[in-house]
Amino acid sequence: MANRAQSQYLRLFDESATYYRWQNFYFNQTVTWETASWNYHPFVLNAMVGTATQAEAGITVTIPATYIAVNALQNALDKNWLCELKMYEFDSRLSQAVPQSGQLLIGTFIGEVIGIGGSFTELDVSIGSSLAPVGAQVPPRSFSSRLVGNPIKL
Amino acid sequence: MTIKLRISDPLQLLPYQTGLLKPPLDKKAAEGNSASNLDTQQKAIELGQPVPIVFGKYVDVAGTVEDHGGVFISPGATKARYENGFSIDGTSYPTGLKVTMNMVLSQGELGQIQVQDVYQRACKKGTAVVYYGANAGALYAPGNYVTYPTLWTCPNYCGTNDGTYEDMTTLWYQNTYFEGDDTWNRQVHVFVRNGIKVPRLIEGTSGSSNNMLDLAIYLIRKTSRVPELLIDTTAMTLAANFTATNKFYWDGVITESSNLEDWMQRMAGFFLLRVSDKNGKKGFRPRLPINGNYTINTGVISWVYGFTEEHLLPDGFQIEYIPLTERKPICAQMIWRQQPPNDIGFIRTTEVRIDGEAVDGPYEQFDMSQFCTWEDHAVKVGAYEVARRKYVTHSLRIKVKPDSFNTTLVLGDIVRVQLRRETDPGLVTFHDYLYEVEKINKTVSGVVELDLMHFPIDSQGRSILALYVAGAEGTGYLYDVGRNDYTCDDPDNEGNDDPIPDDVGENNPDEPDTDVDLPNPGVDDGTGTGLPTDRPVFPGGTSTTGYPPSGSPTGNNPDDPFDDEPGGGTPITGIPNDRPIQAGDELVFAPPCCPSEVIWYQYDCDTGERMQAVYTETTSPEDNCESRYQMTGEVINQLLDGGIKFCLQGSYKCLDPGSPEGTGPEIFSDPVELTPYLPPIQCPGAQSSGGQGTYTQVVDVGEGLGTFTFGYQAYSIPDRFVITGAASLDTGNVSGSASLTITKTSADRYVFVTVYAPLSGTAWLYSVGCTTP
Numbered sequence: 001m002a003n004r005a006q007s008q009y010l011r012l013f014d015e016s017a018t019y020y021r022w023q024n025f026y027f028n029q030t031v032t033w034e035t036a037s038w039n040y041h042p043f044v045l046n047a048m049v050g051t052a053t054q055a056e057a058g059i060t061v062t063i064p065a066t067y068i069a070v071n072a073l074q075n076a077l078d079k080n081w082l083c084e085l086k087m088y089e090f091d092s093r094l095s096q097a098v099p100q101s102g103q104l105l106i107g108t109f110i111g112e113v114i115g116i117g118g119s120f121t122e123l124d125v126s127i128g129s130s131l132a133p134v135g136a137q138v139p140p141r142s143f144s145s146r147l148v149g150n151p152i153k154l
Numbered sequence: 155m156t157i158k159l160r161i162s163d164p165l166q167l168l169p170y171q172t173g174l175l176k177p178p179l180d181k182k183a184a185e186g187n188s189a190s191n192l193d194t195q196q197k198a199i200e201l202g203q204p205v206p207i208v209f210g211k212y213v214d215v216a217g218t219v220e221d222h223g224g225v226f227i228s229p230g231a232t233k234a235r236y237e238n239g240f241s242i243d244g245t246s247y248p249t250g251l252k253v254t255m256n257m258v259l260s261q262g263e264l265g266q267i268q269v270q271d272v273y274q275r276a277c278k279k280g281t282a283v284v285y286y287g288a289n290a291g292a293l294y295a296p297g298n299y300v301t302y303p304t305l306w307t308c309p310n311y312c313g314t315n316d317g318t319y320e321d322m323t324t325l326w327y328q329n330t331y332f333e334g335d336d337t338w339n340r341q342v343h344v345f346v347r348n349g350i351k352v353p354r355l356i357e358g359t360s361g362s363s364n365n366m367l368d369l370a371i372y373l374i375r376k377t378s379r380v381p382e383l384l385i386d387t388t389a390m391t392l393a394a395n396f397t398a399t400n401k402f403y404w405d406g407v408i409t410e411s412s413n414l415e416d417w418m419q420r421m422a423g424f425f426l427l428r429v430s431d432k433n434g435k436k437g438f439r440p441r442l443p444i445n446g447n448y449t450i451n452t453g454v455i456s457w458v459y460g461f462t463e464e465h466l467l468p469d470g471f472q473i474e475y476i477p478l479t480e481r482k483p484i485c486a487q488m489i490w491r492q493q494p495p496n497d498i499g500f501i502r503t504t505e506v507r508i509d510g511e512a513v514d515g516p517y518e519q520f521d522m523s524q525f526c527t528w529e530d531h532a533v534k535v536g537a538y539e540v541a542r543r544k545y546v547t548h549s550l551r552i553k554v555k556p557d558s559f560n561t562t563l564v565l566g567d568i569v570r571v572q573l574r575r576e577t578d579p580g581l582v583t584f585h586d587y588l589y590e591v592e593k594i595n596k597t598v599s600g601v602v603e604l605d606l607m608h609f610p611i612d613s614q615g616r617s618i619l620a621l622y623v624a625g626a627e628g629t630g631y632l633y634d635v636g637r638n639d640y641t642c643d644d645p646d647n648e649g650n651d652d653p654i655p656d657d658v659g660e661n662n663p664d665e666p667d668t669d670v671d672l673p674n675p676g677v678d679d680g681t682g683t684g685l686p687t688d689r690p691v692f693p694g695g696t697s698t699t700g701y702p703p704s705g706s707p708t709g710n711n712p713d714d715p716f717d718d719e720p721g722g723g724t725p726i727t728g729i730p731n732d733r734p735i736q737a738g739d740e741l742v743f744a745p746p747c748c749p750s751e752v753i754w755y756q757y758d759c760d761t762g763e764r765m766q767a768v769y770t771e772t773t774s775p776e777d778n779c780e781s782r783y784q785m786t787g788e789v790i791n792q793l794l795d796g797g798i799k800f801c802l803q804g805s806y807k808c809l810d811p812g813s814p815e816g817t818g819p820e821i822f823s824d825p826v827e828l829t830p831y832l833p834p835i836q837c838p839g840a841q842s843s844g845g846q847g848t849y850t851q852v853v854d855v856g857e858g859l860g861t862f863t864f865g866y867q868a869y870s871i872p873d874r875f876v877i878t879g880a881a882s883l884d885t886g887n888v889s890g891s892a893s894l895t896i897t898k899t900s901a902d903r904y905v906f907v908t909v910y911a912p913l914s915g916t917a918w919l920y921s922v923g924c925t926t927p
Contacts, residue, residue: 004556004600006598006600015383044598045598046597046598047595047596047597047598048595048596049593049594049595049596050431050432050433050564050565050593050594050595058434080381082381082383082384087596089556089560089561104560104561105561106556106560106561106596107594107596108433109433109434110383110384110433110434110435111384111434112381112384127434128434129379129380129384129431129434129436137373137377137379137411137412137413137414138204138207138373138376138377138408138411138412138413138414138417139204139205139206139207139261139373139408139409139411140261140373140376140377140378141204141205141261141321141376142201142202142203142204142205142411143199143200143201143202143203143204143205143258144201144202144668145201145316145317145668146317146318146668146669147205147317147318147319147320147322148199148201148232148258148316148317148319149232149233149313149314149315149316149317149662150313150314150316151198151199151200151201151230151231151232151233151313152198152199152231152232152233152234152296152309152311152312152313153198153309153311154195154196154197154198154231154309154339
């Protein structure tokens with residue numbers, strides 16, 4: 001267990017582009033992984049939960065409220081960007097300078113940025129599904145004046 | 155301050171979260187029993203009602219009685235026309251009634267509808283046209299055009315031609331009624347053999363489907379609440395194959411609004427699936443082990459990883475048994491819908507119990523009649539429910555150190571947990587069961603927390619639940635429909651499997667616009683969105699713009715009165731304004747609180763230094779809440795000796811019984827400057843001179859009673875000389891010179907000589923001698 005180290009990677013993207021790639025392990029470095037550059041950003045992902053249940057269908061990332069982070073996350077919320085988190089495991093006795101090619105993917109999560117809150121210095125970002133757990137959503141439409149005009153009274 | 159709430163996730167909830175246990179249901183009439191109200195008044199559509207979704211597919215298993223599927227619906231009307239007169243085969247019926255009506259069948263595009271599938275009451279009759287995306291049939295003027303109102307009491311508000319009918323399948327229906335026929339206002343029903351066309355997971359094409367997974371994806375997409383990337387299509391396709399292979403079909407209509415998550419969770423249970431959020435993606439997965447061909451796996455179950463004490467961390471084992479209320483044997487009363495070919499479906503119940511158990515109940519109702527038209531489906535779900543009560547006994551939560559499973563173990567995997575128990579001397583037992591992985595929590599510290607649900611197996615290593623479900627089959631008995639009179643069917647309709655026309659649809663060409671597209675309220679700031687964005691700019695303003703002229707963010711804020719120093723009370727009063735202060739003058743200070751402790755201080759106006767206290771008093775209502783300080787000659791002399799400007803300052807302390815001292819903080823008034831004095835001049839030889847103005851000079855004439863000399867020179871322009879203090883003199887306006895002997899009125903040392911010289915060009919001079927006893 002002592003030989004295991006974890007690195008986490010966060011990506012903000014939508015169908016057309018990736019806007020931010022951050023990693024939290026290689027201090028003050030931009031590293032290359034999966035043919036892309038990942039900037040250092042000290043976010044904290046305490047746990048990655050996979051569940052076959054309806055509960056806990058989301059995770060929370062804590063992130064310093066830097067100008068870049070605030071801007072990026074506000075955009076993510078405004079524009080429905082997706083957030084992908086990946087957790088890797090590698091042997092800490094080997095290189096810690098750059099991502100090891102043989103590091104193992106032990107967890108991945110993808111979701112929408114559904115909520116941001118916190119303080120002036122730190123933000124808690126909720127990542128999950130925007131499918132509301134309350135409220136009626138099906139059938140998705142109801143009869144309206146536009147659809148059926150002024151209907152008959154029987 | 156940020157408050158972070160951490161809600162615990164008790165293990166007791168796991169069976170409920172996984173859908174294994176469900177909240178108790180109310181016993182009530184079957185949901186899918188719409189055909190029980192055949193002979194009712196025609197329904198009208200009401201604005202705000204959900205647009206129904208008709209989903210399903212009639213399957214005709216040729217040569218068998220295993221036909222199933224299809225949906226019998228009772229659509230609401232949107233408009234109608236009532237008029238007298240029609241002819242049949244050349245015979246005219248002028249008093250007869252012709253009714254033309256439009257209805258909405260479903261959201262989406264329905265598959266083909268046959269002539270024989272349109273009913274009024276229980277009778278196959280009338281003429282119909284169906285259309286998708288517009289109002290079916292050619293435009294007509296809706297309304298009541300009846301000319302024999304005593305014979306036919308038809309509605310007066312008959313709807314309009316408005317409406318886009320976008321993405322909806324509509325029906326035009328016309329029928330005629332002879333005089334005396336009171337069925338003209340009865341409900342029209344349609345048996346939909348082919349529900350809405352949707353993209354189908356298994357076939358890969360679009361068309362009518364009876365696969366619940368196709369419906370689930372359709373609803374997820376239509377709600378527009380979940381991005382496409384967050385739909386686990388792989389899991390959905392696997393689940394779709396599982397339900398199709400095991401003949402779990404969905405044939406029904408959704409008319410009641412509900413929450414999508416709740417709907418998926420409820421449906422998952424009825425299809426032996428569970429909702430899954432794997433890697434953040436929504437999906438379903440089977441509750442039972444399956445083979446490669448998606449059949450239920452009744453063979454030996456192998457586990458992918460084994461956990462022992464070696465893996466477990468301290469305090470890393472928690473077990474929770476399913477409560478007794480969820481374990482008691484029950485008889486599952488499964489409600490489903492028998493769908494005969496070419497007729498109205500009706501509700502059936504099948505009771506499922508483990509042989510010999512719950513013979514007289516308790517009964518638990520599982521209403522699948524909204525969508526289930528296949529008895530085996532209902533029976534297999536019932537088998538799962540009764541078997542899981544008997545055999546699924548507990549759940550586990552274990553904390554383990556990371557190991558090779560970290561990269562391989564996924565949700566739904568079967569694991570074995572074998573833990574050695576040595577609680578009795580000489581007796582070693584094992585907790586040794588198979589489990590299904592329900593939750594994996596990987597932490598930054600490396601610790602992995604697993605939530606596991608008991609996976610019961612028999613002595614041969616086979617899943618007990620799978621065995622029960624796979625072996626469960628319906629009785630196959632189909633009830634007779636219970637109808638012997640079909641004479642009300644129109645012979646042209648009965649048995650007519652021609653499709654009703656679907657090539658006519660017309661909307662009002664002058665469709666009114668009921669949508670409001672909000673105009674851009676601001677200026678496009680060039681971000682490419684065409685809309686203003688929240689980028690505030692606060693220029694410096696003017697007194698009329700609302701912005702502070704400085705542009706300061708706090709420039710418009712009102713002062714907070716509580717941030718200011720408390721007021722020093724009313725200013726010190728009683729200071730003479732026409733002469734210097736002198737002994738006997740009474741100064742008054744009134745603090746804002748009463749009673750209060752008041753202290754009078756000497757104050758150096760030049761340095762701002764508060765000096766000694768000269769008087770202390772506690773105010774009271776009897777004294778009008780004022781402190782009065784009488785100026786003494788001693789104080790004046792001290793001040794004059796020091797040669798300072800003569801200022802006084804008052805302070806007060808309001809009473810505060812809650813403080814240790816019994817008073818509040820000491821609060822100071824603004825200092826008041828008394829008439830400034832020139833430094834005293836000494837006798838003998840004390841003299842002063844000047845020009846236009848008013849001047850006061852203190853002269854030290856020495857102590858004691860007696861007289862002193864006072865000589866003045868006013869020249870030609872008159873001046874006035876006034877002496878106060880230890881002597882008294884007022885020359886009035888005088889010219890020229892004089893030498894006077896003044897008798898002192900007190901023994902004080904100082905006299906105050908004030909010269910009033912108001913006229914321009916004047917000059918004056920005076921001298922003062924010492925006291926002579």
